[in-house]
Amino acid sequence: MNKKLMYGTHAIGEAAIQAGCTCYFGYPITPQNELPEYMSQRLAEVPGGVFIQAESELAAINMVLGASVAGARAMTSSSSPGISLKQEGISFLAGSELPAVIVNIMRGGPGLGNIAPAQSDYFQATRGGGHGDYRLVVFAPASVQEMADLTFHAFDVADEYRTPVMIMGDGMLGQMMEPVIIPKPRKGKKMPEKDYILTGARGRPARLVKSLILDTKDMEEHNWKLVRKFKRIEERETRWEGYMLDDADMVVIAYGTAARIAKGAINRLRREDANLRVGMIRPITVSPFPVKAIREAAQTIKDFFVFEMSTGQMVDDVRLALEGQGTIHFYGRPGGVVPSARELGRSIARRYYQAIRKRKQ
Amino acid sequence: MKKVYQRPRSLRDVPMHYCPGCGHSIIHRLIAELLDEMGLRESAICVPPAGCAVLAYYYLDIDMVEAPHGRATAVATGIKRVRPDNLVFSYQGDGDLAAIGTAEALHAANRGENITVIFVNNAVYGMTGGQMAPTTLSGMKTTTTPAGRNPRSEGPPIRVCELLQGLANTVYLERTAVNSPANVMKTKKAIKKAFGVQQKKAGFSLVEILSPCPTNWRMDAVASCTWIDEVMAREFPLGVIKEVPC
Amino acid sequence: MQGKILIHHEKCKGCRLCMTFCPKGCIRVSAKLNAKGYAYAECDPDKPCTGCGTCALMCPEAIIEVYRE
Numbered sequence: 001m002n003k004k005l006m007y008g009t010h011a012i013g014e015a016a017i018q019a020g021c022t023c024y025f026g027y028p029i030t031p032q033n034e035l036p037e038y039m040s041q042r043l044a045e046v047p048g049g050v051f052i053q054a055e056s057e058l059a060a061i062n063m064v065l066g067a068s069v070a071g072a073r074a075m076t077s078s079s080s081p082g083i084s085l086k087q088e089g090i091s092f093l094a095g096s097e098l099p100a101v102i103v104n105i106m107r108g109g110p111g112l113g114n115i116a117p118a119q120s121d122y123f124q125a126t127r128g129g130g131h132g133d134y135r136l137v138v139f140a141p142a143s144v145q146e147m148a149d150l151t152f153h154a155f156d157v158a159d160e161y162r163t164p165v166m167i168m169g170d171g172m173l174g175q176m177m178e179p180v181i182i183p184k185p186r187k188g189k190k191m192p193e194k195d196y197i198l199t200g201a202r203g204r205p206a207r208l209v210k211s212l213i214l215d216t217k218d219m220e221e222h223n224w225k226l227v228r229k230f231k232r233i234e235e236r237e238t239r240w241e242g243y244m245l246d247d248a249d250m251v252v253i254a255y256g257t258a259a260r261i262a263k264g265a266i267n268r269l270r271r272e273d274a275n276l277r278v279g280m281i282r283p284i285t286v287s288p289f290p291v292k293a294i295r296e297a298a299q300t301i302k303d304f305f306v307f308e309m310s311t312g313q314m315v316d317d318v319r320l321a322l323e324g325q326g327t328i329h330f331y332g333r334p335g336g337v338v339p340s341a342r343e344l345g346r347s348i349a350r351r352y353y354q355a356i357r358k359r360k361q
Numbered sequence: 362m363k364k365v366y367q368r369p370r371s372l373r374d375v376p377m378h379y380c381p382g383c384g385h386s387i388i389h390r391l392i393a394e395l396l397d398e399m400g401l402r403e404s405a406i407c408v409p410p411a412g413c414a415v416l417a418y419y420y421l422d423i424d425m426v427e428a429p430h431g432r433a434t435a436v437a438t439g440i441k442r443v444r445p446d447n448l449v450f451s452y453q454g455d456g457d458l459a460a461i462g463t464a465e466a467l468h469a470a471n472r473g474e475n476i477t478v479i480f481v482n483n484a485v486y487g488m489t490g491g492q493m494a495p496t497t498l499s500g501m502k503t504t505t506t507p508a509g510r511n512p513r514s515e516g517p518p519i520r521v522c523e524l525l526q527g528l529a530n531t532v533y534l535e536r537t538a539v540n541s542p543a544n545v546m547k548t549k550k551a552i553k554k555a556f557g558v559q560q561k562k563a564g565f566s567l568v569e570i571l572s573p574c575p576t577n578w579r580m581d582a583v584a585s586c587t588w589i590d591e592v593m594a595r596e597f598p599l600g601v602i603k604e605v606p607c
Numbered sequence: 608m609q610g611k612i613l614i615h616h617e618k619c620k621g622c623r624l625c626m627t628f629c630p631k632g633c634i635r636v637s638a639k640l641n642a643k644g645y646a647y648a649e650c651d652p653d654k655p656c657t658g659c660g661t662c663a664l665m666c667p668e669a670i671i672e673v674y675r676e
Contacts, residue, residue, distance in 0.1 A: 023443060050442040054435070055468035062432035062465070066408070066439020069426045074439065092429050198424035198440065200447050202403035208418045210427035212411075362611060362674035366663045377668065381645070382622035386667030393669075542628050542661045575622075582622035582667075 003181050008144045008174045009035040009077075012103055012167065014182045015148035016075050017042055019155040020191055021101070023050040023067035023074040025060035029082045030115040031171035032105035036077070048072075057082035061089030061102070068098045069209050071197035073155050077103035079171070080113060080121050084129065090164050091130030094226065095211030097196075099158035101151065103167045105174035108336030116336025117171035117257055122313035125168050126287040133223050135230040137165040137237065138287040140255040144178035146284070152183040159192045161233055168286065170309070172257045172338065233288055240290035241282040244270070248279030250303040250352050253294070253318050255283045257338065258309050262348075264341030269349055276352055278305070286314060294321040303355045305329045305348055309338065327355065369393035371402045373422050382582020384483060384572025385414050387539040391549045392452075392479065393421060399556060405448045406440055408433040410457035413487040417452055431462030434469040437476045448559060450477040456486045459495035459519050466521075470565045473530025477555045478567040480521060482536075483574035484593065491577030495519040498596050503577070522569050522602035532564040534602040538571035538594060540586035547599075563607035571597055608676060610658015612650060615670040619647035625662035625671060631655065634662060 006014070013035050016024070024043055026036030036053060043049030050067065054060035060076045067074035078086065083104045093100050106121050108114040121129075125138045137157055139150040147169055154165040198207055213219040243263060245251065254262040259282040269276045281297060283290050294304075304326050306315040311334045319328060329351040333339050368374060372393035379386045396402040405423040409415050411430035418425035428436040433451035441449040458466050458480050469476065485503055486492040492505040496518045500509040510518075522534040533555055537548040548570055555566035571593055573585030580588060614625075614634075619641060625648050626634035633654040641647045650656065658675030 023439065025439070048443075052438070052442070052472070055464050059432070059435040059465050059468065062428060062435035063439035063442075065428070065432075066426070066436035066441075067443045068439070069436075070406070070440040070443035072443040088429050089432070092427075096427065198406045198426055198447075199444065200404040200406060201422070201424050206422050207424050208426070210418065210425075212415060212427055362609070362658075362676060364672060365658060365675045366660050366671075366673035368669040368672075372669055376618055379667065381620035381667070382624060383667060386669075387665070390667070390669045542664050545664050582624055583627045586624070586627075 003179045005177050006144060006180050007034050007177055008147045008169060009105065010038045011144045011148040011180045011182065012077070012151045013038040013042060015151040016101065016155070017046060018182055018184055019073065019152045020185065021073040021075050021155060022046055022048050023064070023072045025052045025054050025063040025074070025076050027054055027057045027060055027078060027082060029079045031107055031174050032077050032079045032103070034175070035103065057085040058089065061086035064100045065089060065093055065098060068093070068100050069198050071194055071199065073159070075101040075103065077105065079105045079107045080109050083121060083124065087130035090136065091128070091132050091134060092211055093164040094134035094136070095132060096209050097162040098164070098209065099162055100164045101154045101158055101167065102164055103151070103169070106168065106170040114336045115171060117173070117309065117338060118334065118336045119170060119256060119258060119309040120334055121168070122286065122308070122310060125166055126289070126317070134226055136287055137163060137233055138168050138285065139166070140168050140283060140286045141173060142256050142259045142282065144173070144176065144180045147173060148180050148182050150284070157233070157237060161229055163229065168256070170257055230288070237285060238288045238290050239284035240293050241284060242293070243280040243282065245279035245281070245297060247277045249301055250278045250305060250355060251297050251301050252278060252280040252305045252307060252348065253314070254280065254307040255286055255314065258307050261339065261341050261344055262307050265345035265348055268341055268345045276349060278348060278352060289317045289321065291321040294318060295325070298322055298325040302326050303329065303351070305331065305351055307331045307344060310334045369397045371396040371422050373420055375419060377420050378416055379413065380576045382573055382575045382585060384539045384570065384574070385481060387545060388479065388481060388548070388570055388572065389417060389420050391545070391552060395549065395553050395556060396423065399553070401448045401556065404446070405450070406444065408437045408440070408451040410453040412454040412457050414452055414454060414481065431457050431460070432465055433457065434462060434465040434476070434478060438469050438474045441474055441476050445475070448556060450479055452479045453481070454487065455482045455484065455494040455496040459521050467525065467528070470525045470531050470567070471528045473564040475559055475562050475564055477559050479552065480567055480569045481572045482569050482597065483572040485574055485577045487574050487577055496597070498593065518596055520597060522567065525567060526603045530564055531567070531603055532605045532607055533558045533566040536569040536571070536597055536599050536602060538589050538599055540571065540573055540589040544599070558607060561607055608657045610656045610673065610675040612656055612658070612662060612674070613672040614648055614650065616647040616649065617641050618668050618670040619645055620668060621645035621647055622667060623648065624665040624667065628661050628665050630659060630661060631657060
């Protein structure tokens with residue numbers, strides 16, 4: 001049991017290396033600097049390891065594109081403004097069907113914002129921040145252990161479906177330390193065969209990786225192909241955690257750090273008032289979004305309390321999932337504010353009792 | 362009679378979309394000839410630009426990957442770092458390299474990436490219809506400088522080789538042209554030397570090639586070649602700008 | 608020195624670089640047009656070609672084959 005106390009960012013870095021990531025291209029931006037720093041040291045110890053601090057986040061994502069098309073498992077990371085600079089590159093990765101892992105340690109925005117933890121890039125991540133119809137696979141860890149596990153898993157998802165995958169943490173998750181067991185590759189696990197990578201046309205026809213498709217019918221078909229791919233991902237890769245749902249008659253929906261605070265609030269409320277029955281659904285993949293889990297809960301539960309460290313973005317996905325089958329109470333704290341469990345608990349309790357009164361009328 | 366010359370094997374036998382007399386076609390042919398002569402076709406990986414030459418991958422029979430406009434040197438960096446033994450080169454136009462891609466080109470050169478850049482300078486944005494490029498000459502009319510480029514407001518043309526010369530890690534920088542038999546031969550020699558620098562793992566090489574763009578210069582192919590000699594080469598002197606023995 | 612060239616007329620775009628730089632003036636514009644409507648380059652039978660290859664050196668379309676004794 002090699003459990004270690006690690007920073008969230010370091011856990012991501014080590015898990016990536018254990019997953020076979022040999023190429024990392026980064027750029028300094030708080031609150032994720034510890035990741036490029038970590039990789040600059042660790043990749044020097046990895047055979048074939050490549051670390052470049054690029055001249056910009058934009059150059060970095062394009063280096064990822066190059067390393068990926070050359071067959072390596074490649075990663076880049078940044079924080080909110082830097083992720084904005086990577087959007088064109090991410091759109092090209094999606095269009096060219098190239099695997100890559102992109103880490104966003106979110107901070108307060110918009111604009112220069114601040115360096116406090118926030119969840120304000122949800123739309124950018126899940127609605128495709130770049131141009132064109134494409135969907136990004138987005139994991140939302142809520143602990144240092146999950147940052148390691150989901151990063152490790154992200155490389156397999158990226159390779160299996162030939163798609164960019166995002167790990168969406170925030171400044172708190174990135175910079176806090178928790179005990180973590182870094183996943184190790186199974187014995188004899190081989191890297192997936194890649195018949196599309198560029199190695200030089202020796203003994204085979206030349207290969208071409210591109211996203212320019214001038215014929216509109218071909219481009220349309222390519223779009224539907226990407227949609228079908230995301231449907232497969234939706235069916236197989238959607239992940240969420242349920243917490244105290246069995247007897248709940250109100251469900252909190254929150255991810256990442258917000259979900260940790262919500263869990264604390266729920267525990268506190270249930271201790272104080274046994275018949276205040278609140279549970280939680282925590283999306284672990286926010287794209288694909290756990291629509292089924294929410295619809296199932298809506299069979300019996302009518303009140304949903306959505307909490308985000310933003311002005312409300314995931315709440316739209318909840319609204320889409322429910323399609324009017326439940327009442328949504330939204331509570332948001334943008335700008336890098338991290339409310340306490342007690343503060344959140346008060347708001348949940350108030351909405352809970354209002355809902356009961358209304359149901360009794 | 363012995364056949365002494367035919368279309369190079371590395372150049373697919375398909376008509377190219379380039380305009381009559383376009384320099385891109387000549388440069389593609391030279392690269393293909395070199396890939397044959399140096400036995401590099403099976404090792405080469407090229408990153409074309411977003412520009413007229415994006416469709417180079419229909420013509421050069423080698424592994425290729427498209428990069429976003431301006432980012433070819435960053436993509437080539439990623440490829441070369443993963444596959445140091447492959448011949449990796451980017452093929453970029455003046456807008457691609459010296460406007461939107463300046464930072465990527467400058468920093469790849471400064472890091473001394475062991476790649477070769479084929480930089481085609483035709484003084485305009487070709488594919489998009491002849492707008493001003495960073496290398497458009499002062500006073501030169503384009504679709505976005507209808508009154509002629511004004512160095513006061515649009516700046517004078519940028520000399521890329523001279524710009525990169527000051528970076529310690531640049532090993533070989535030469536400017537040639539493809540507007541006459543002698544210059545075409547010099548261009549081929551320069552690209553060969555640049556590929557050689559890369560094979561010797563000596564560092565960053567770039568060949569800037571003045572290339573006719575008859576359509577957007579509003580001249581025929583022959584007049585374009587003359588214009589390069591009489592006007593363009595004055596602004597962009599030909600020759601070896603930097604050569605570190607290696 | 609005896610030589611000859613073969614121009615693939617259908618692939619010529621009529622840019623005229625070959626005939627401009629041919630040292631012996633052996634290439635001329637044909638009176639006919641190819642399928643694409645270009646007045647293509649063709650050999651002038653009256654002018655002896657030395658097979659020097661300058662035309663092929665300049666040809667953007669790489670459609671000139673050069674033969675030499």
